[in-house]
Amino acid sequence: MSLHTFAPLAVSRSSRSFVFAALFSLTACGGASDPSVPKVQAASTSGQLSEDLVLEDFDKTAIPATVKVNNGAVSLVDSARGDKALLVKLDLKENNSAALVIAPEEPWDWSEFSGFNLAFDVANKGTESVQIDVTMTDKNGDSYTRGMVVPADGVWRTYYAKLHGHDQQDPDSAAKNEFNFSSGLRSNPPTWQSDDVMLHSFWGKKLLDLSGITKISFGSDGSLSNRQYTIDNIRLRANPEMDKNFLTGLLDKYGQNAKVDYEGKIHSDEELRAVVAEELAGLSGKLNEGRSKYSGWKDGPRFKSTGYFRTQKVNGKWALIDPEGYLYFSTGIDIIRLSNSSTITGYDYDQALIPARSDDEVIAEDDQPLNRVNEKAWATRHLVSETRAKMFTWLPDYNDPLGNHYGYRRETQSGPLKHGETFSFYSANLERRYGESYPESYLDTWRKVTVDRMLDWGFTSLGNWADASFYQEERIPFVAFADIIGDFGTLSSGFDFWHPVPDPFDPRFYQRALVAAESVNQQINGSPWCMGVFFDNEQSFGRLESDELHYGIVINALSRDAADTPAKSAFTEILKKKYGSIEALNKAWNKQVASWEAFAAGMDSSISTDAQLEDYASLLFAYGDQYFGTINRAMKSIMPNHLYLGSRLPSWGMPDEIVKAAAKNVDIISYNLYEEGLVPSKWEFLAEIDKPSLIGEFSFGADDQGHFHPGIVISADQKDRGRMFRNYMYSFIDNPYFVGVHMFQYMDSPITGRAYDGENYANGFVSVTDVPYIELVKAAKEVNGSLYKRRYGDVQLRARSASERGSD
Numbered sequence: 001m002s003l004h005t006f007a008p009l010a011v012s013r014s015s016r017s018f019v020f021a022a023l024f025s026l027t028a029c030g031g032a033s034d035p036s037v038p039k040v041q042a043a044s045t046s047g048q049l050s051e052d053l054v055l056e057d058f059d060k061t062a063i064p065a066t067v068k069v070n071n072g073a074v075s076l077v078d079s080a081r082g083d084k085a086l087l088v089k090l091d092l093k094e095n096n097s098a099a100l101v102i103a104p105e106e107p108w109d110w111s112e113f114s115g116f117n118l119a120f121d122v123a124n125k126g127t128e129s130v131q132i133d134v135t136m137t138d139k140n141g142d143s144y145t146r147g148m149v150v151p152a153d154g155v156w157r158t159y160y161a162k163l164h165g166h167d168q169q170d171p172d173s174a175a176k177n178e179f180n181f182s183s184g185l186r187s188n189p190p191t192w193q194s195d196d197v198m199l200h201s202f203w204g205k206k207l208l209d210l211s212g213i214t215k216i217s218f219g220s221d222g223s224l225s226n227r228q229y230t231i232d233n234i235r236l237r238a239n240p241e242m243d244k245n246f247l248t249g250l251l252d253k254y255g256q257n258a259k260v261d262y263e264g265k266i267h268s269d270e271e272l273r274a275v276v277a278e279e280l281a282g283l284s285g286k287l288n289e290g291r292s293k294y295s296g297w298k299d300g301p302r303f304k305s306t307g308y309f310r311t312q313k314v315n316g317k318w319a320l321i322d323p324e325g326y327l328y329f330s331t332g333i334d335i336i337r338l339s340n341s342s343t344i345t346g347y348d349y350d351q352a353l354i355p356a357r358s359d360d361e362v363i364a365e366d367d368q369p370l371n372r373v374n375e376k377a378w379a380t381r382h383l384v385s386e387t388r389a390k391m392f393t394w395l396p397d398y399n400d401p402l403g404n405h406y407g408y409r410r411e412t413q414s415g416p417l418k419h420g421e422t423f424s425f426y427s428a429n430l431e432r433r434y435g436e437s438y439p440e441s442y443l444d445t446w447r448k449v450t451v452d453r454m455l456d457w458g459f460t461s462l463g464n465w466a467d468a469s470f471y472q473e474e475r476i477p478f479v480a481f482a483d484i485i486g487d488f489g490t491l492s493s494g495f496d497f498w499h500p501v502p503d504p505f506d507p508r509f510y511q512r513a514l515v516a517a518e519s520v521n522q523q524i525n526g527s528p529w530c531m532g533v534f535f536d537n538e539q540s541f542g543r544l545e546s547d548e549l550h551y552g553i554v555i556n557a558l559s560r561d562a563a564d565t566p567a568k569s570a571f572t573e574i575l576k577k578k579y580g581s582i583e584a585l586n587k588a589w590n591k592q593v594a595s596w597e598a599f600a601a602g603m604d605s606s607i608s609t610d611a612q613l614e615d616y617a618s619l620l621f622a623y624g625d626q627y628f629g630t631i632n633r634a635m636k637s638i639m640p641n642h643l644y645l646g647s648r649l650p651s652w653g654m655p656d657e658i659v660k661a662a663a664k665n666v667d668i669i670s671y672n673l674y675e676e677g678l679v680p681s682k683w684e685f686l687a688e689i690d691k692p693s694l695i696g697e698f699s700f701g702a703d704d705q706g707h708f709h710p711g712i713v714i715s716a717d718q719k720d721r722g723r724m725f726r727n728y729m730y731s732f733i734d735n736p737y738f739v740g741v742h743m744f745q746y747m748d749s750p751i752t753g754r755a756y757d758g759e760n761y762a763n764g765f766v767s768v769t770d771v772p773y774i775e776l777v778k779a780a781k782e783v784n785g786s787l788y789k790r791r792y793g794d795v796q797l798r799a800r801s802a803s804e805r806g807s808d
Contacts (some may be wrong), residue, residue: 047114049238071098085232096682097221107212115165120234124150129716130227139212144204151716158196166191180758184416187709192240222675253394255425255768257706285452295460296326297788317736318692323528330740332463342422343750346388350380359487366756370407415758422755458784463742482516494552504627505566513634532643542655551616558605624661643667648696663689672697677731686737697744699763707762722775
């Protein structure tokens with residue numbers, strides 16, 4: 001998910017990779033280009049840059065040979081400051097990605113410099129904001145990507161990315177795919193104050209090999225229209241003196257940024273209650289006009305009803321049919337629960353007093369509710385991270401009236417601590433908002449208000465990871481979720497972002513799938529309000545940057561011993577059936593395996609021939625078929641009336657073979673797509689598989705409300721978020737294969753990061769004080785209000801026409 005989002009190995013959200021080479025010279029700011037001038041002219045004896053070192057100022061008569069553009073065009077233009085600048089126009093409407101790339105003929109060597117940053121000036125005179133993902137790559141092939149957005153206001157701004165010094169370091173116990181800094185945040189606050197704009201950290205290696213930087217890519221992808229920007233004065237600068245308190249006193253008692261003020265910030269309990277009263281006075285909690293009991297299209301044609309949700313193709317479009325037979329399209333919001341609202345405080349307890357996780361558990365650690373430790377454990381509370389503890393200006397005592405909002409994480413995926421105490425400011429704010437007339441009465445009020453909001457805003461369902469207590473509301477449809485966890489074999493894809501992938505050929509996997517299905521079944525209790533069930537999320541099934549990552553699961557399985565790896569045993573039987581003799585396989589794969597017995601025991605599975613690639617494709621499909629088929633059998637044996645919604649394939653991990661295997665076994669294929677919307681060129685395969693599809697996650701975030709990280713798809717401000725929400729939704733509502741779109745997520749992530757993985761994105765529909773973002777609400781009402789006529793209006797017209805013909 002973003003529990004999202006998107007787990008990147010390569011240079012961008014859509015895994016683009018460009019290689020260009022050109023000559024590039026380094027000059028001091030304002031000086032002429034002269035390759036004979038050594039770079040140390042700009043550095044002091046300490047390695048600190050004494051003046052800006054210009055990489056390119058575009059003041060020549062021609063575009064430098066170092067500059068290339070993929071899917072776009074560049075030209076020199078006059079800037080408002082009297083010099084030249086580079087106008088970049090990107091062809092993104094027809095292409096999923098485009099980039100300006102600057103690469104020297106020989107790698108830049110900046111190893112003598114210390115404490116410095118890359119800076120450049122950008123303005124956008126277009127009509128829409130443009131996101132730029134800046135990726136730097138070194139001679140070892142490592143890269144680091146940061147993101148920024150340029151508002152469409154024509155204003156020149158200076159943007160920068162630190163390359164060395166200050167906070168550029170991973171946590172001491174960094175995960176293999178570490179997004180966080182040592183603070184535990186995905187992106188830190190600036191380490192010095194200025195009017196310049198710091199880029200947001202995305203992914204990659206924070207400390208590149210500065211002795212050989214091979215290129216800088218300014219990439220954009222997943223956009224629905226062409227974009228432009230003007231760039232100038234790409235340079236290296238010395239970092240100013242670091243603010244040693246940049247991580248101190250970050251949050252006020254409401255979990256808001258304590259160091260800045262902004263529109264909508266809450267300053268007192270009285271102000272919060274006034275905001276609540278104003279909102280509640282305007283909430284009706286009623287279905288939109290023309291909606292059925294289950295939020296289907298009551299004013300549209302009616303089809304066969306089964307008492308449960310089902311799929312059907314109607315006039316060439318895939319559709320959901322609600323339990324009463326009305327056309328239905330699922331729009332919703334994810335994470336309407338408290339599980340992901342808490343943040344690590346920097347304190348821990350005696351581990352002997354903390355119950356350990358067991359293989360029999362069915363709820364993953366990041367899905368656990370707020371779970372305070374007991375009084376005995378509280379007595380052992382001790383500081384383990386001064387950095388984390390100093391981020392908070394207020395935390396309650398354990399026995400304080402708001403002390404019940406503490407929790408605990410027994411393990412984390414990444415961040416500064418492997419386990420520790422948590423606190424939920426969002427949950428505490430719910431108690432402040434609604435009071436407590438009986439134990440946890442504020443949660444009952446929150447549930448009612450939340451459903452009232454969803455109906456008022458026109459949404460037709462709750463998205464994934466809604467708290468199970470909402471399942472009993474029977475006012476709005478929902479989807480359910482289960483992680484299949486426990487004791488079974490696993491395989492590596494070569495990029496195991498959240499965790500290794502299951503070995504679905506292991507009989508224990510089916511048993512754990514049954515346990516997961518039974519757990520969900522107990523929660524939904526056969527409810528017709530349940531649209532369907534997701535199993536697992538964002539599995540690392542393979543990436544497309546290389547054959548080795550694409551077929552990593554197969555490569556890993558074949559290298560292992562069939563005696564303890566069921567997938568290897570299954571793959572061996574498939575290959576024996578195809579080739580018969582080991583000699584035939586050796587000839588096709590250019591290998592020298594002595595026998596099938598030796599093959600089964602473990603072999604060199606590196607890719608040597610095209611025939612081997614073809615076989616690996618077949619084996620990856622067999623893996624996917626077993627994975628999705630096993631879950632489908634387990635689910636349908638317990639919940640035959642509910643739809644299997646797949647595993648929420650991330651856009652970075654959806655090989656063709658896996659998508660086709662999913663299409664064979666699931667009722668609806670689900671994808672998590674963090675882009676601006678559906679770019680047709682990337683989704684042409686939908687026509688081939690012809691399967692109903694659903695978006696499980698997307699988001700847009702902005703940093704104008706005190707957050708340090710907006711998320712991986714960035715809006716210029718709240719108004720821009722509303723614009724992007726409309727465009728994203730319409731791109732899928734208008735597509736004949738999609739039957740639902742769910743946004744991630746209901747509330748902002750904590751500014752100091754989610755407890756499990758440090759994600760601190762400002763991508764919620766409501767703030768930490770549970771105050772809705774008005775521009776998003778307006779956009780949601782507009783999109784959802786026209787939902788059914790936009791999606792199925794042609795169906796209504798055809799049905800009416802047929803009825804009129806029948807009466808003639």
